[in-house]
Ligand SMILES: *[C@@H]1O[C@H](CO)[C@@H](O)[C@H](O)[C@H]1NC(C)=O
Ligand SMILES: *[C@@H]1O[C@H](CO)[C@@H](O)[C@H](O)[C@H]1NC(C)=O
Ligand SMILES: *[C@@H]1O[C@H](CO)[C@@H](O)[C@H](O)[C@H]1NC(C)=O
């Protein structure tokens with residue numbers, strides 16, 4: 001009867017409301033609650049540039065030693081890196097001695113780190129910077145040094161005693177892939193138990209994804225940042241690969257990012273040997289759009305002025321560090337162009353137009369197409385500012401302005417648009433989370 005149906009409906013509603021209420025009460029924190037990484041972390045990490053160079057005999061300037069990190073810290077303060085926001089000085093693999101000490105603790109290689117990690121941390125802190133360290137959730141690190149498996153608590157305690165500020169936690173040599181979730185979670189808890197705030201950089205989804213779809217709800221709950229894909233190399237090929245893999249699973253990973261937890265597309269390799277000027281701008285622009293941690297791996301003691309200027313570009317960094325903390329996403333792919341957008345605080349939007357063509361000269365990109373499919377932000381008017389390749393105020397535009405951009409092959413145009421009059425922009429102006437897959441496939445007749 002109608003009455004019965006209503007009664008059942010009411011009962012269901014009551015159960016629903018109750019469960020919502022209970023969930024709100026007992027729901028575990030949805031992000032790693034250590035107060036860190038409210039914007040994407042910035043710093044320097046040794047791996048891509050200095051890999052596992054342990055040969056201090058023949059290469060004392062570039063081997064993995066305390067001297068290298070002290071020198072980087074010095075330069076970071078002296079050359080404006082710290083002022084630009086780069087804060088963490090991070091050790092990667094190959095810092096360890098081949099075995100644990102008598103008490104079962106990890107210990108640094110005594111020849112290369114004669115003062116010990118605690119002293120190094122003190123030095124880094126005296127510069128107003130923070131120290132990052134590296135370990136592995138499995139039996140051995142990727143380069144074969146002692147792993148943390150079975151030692152999570154003691155290792156967390158050791159890092160806290162050394163006053164370390166960040167842990168990059170690799171995933172090589174796990175006895176069984178089914179243990180990754182437990183291992184990463186156990187270490188997260190162990191770090192929390194130390195009482196020291198240590199930024200936790202995971203590779204959990206990277207190692208798990210070849211076996212099963214990673215659970216980003218859980219990952220975000222236990223990690224401050226997490227790698228999804230293989231290592232970046234000093235090459236345009238790997239930078240492109242990371243961009244493509246990111247857009248390929250953006251529906252899965254974009255919603256996971258936000259203050260406290262970030263998708264980590266790996267290090268910035270700007271200032272090394274493999275990327276052209278345009279490709280360096282593409283990496284910087286795309287890492288800003290992707291709300292990526294900005295961990296440089298280069299030689300700050302010897303870097304060309306152009307790369308330095310790009311890495312310290314305050315306007316690009318401001319996009320990366322935007323407090324709204326929403327990761328950008330690809331909205332369109334047409335001919336050789338790709339358009340990405342990232343909603344920013346204050347109703348602003350950042351756009352990246354990437355020219356994937358690897359032949360010919362600069363490509364023409366009409367502004368109307370560029371802001372499409374979220375050109376509503378320019379209705380009735382928006383104020384457009386180009387950030388890369390060079391700063392340029394393009395003034396007030398409308399959704400059908402005839403503005404045209406030139407984008408170099410493998411280069412990226414980065415700009416912002418701010419609504420000028422009428423209403424402030426709202427979430428409705430974003431392509432996300434609407435069905436942009438459909439729009440992505442749509443070809444723009446202007447192109
Ligand atoms: C540990 O976790 C609790 C609960 O999530 C949180 O309140 C606390 O700030 C954390 N402590 C550290 C040092 O991360
Ligand atoms: C890994 O663990 C699972 C679940 O415990 C088990 O079924 C499987 O046999 C293990 N694989 C190996 C190679 O040990
Ligand atoms: C994680 O911790 C739980 C509880 O202490 C333990 O039972 C489990 O074996 C640990 N997992 C790993 C991979 O160490």
Ligand SMILES: *[C@@H]1O[C@H](CO)[C@@H](O)[C@H](O)[C@H]1NC(C)=O
Pocket residue numbers: 215217218221
């Ligand atoms: C993913 O992790 C969350 C939080 O730990 C959990 O509540 C949820 O059940 C998990 N989802 C799946 C499909 O395992």
Ligand SMILES: *[C@@H]1O[C@H](CO)[C@@H](O)[C@H](O)[C@H]1NC(C)=O
Pocket residue numbers: 383384385393395396420
């Ligand atoms: C447009 O933005 C630029 C750069 O932020 C600013 O200098 C200018 O005043 C803005 N113009 C308008 C009309 O808002």
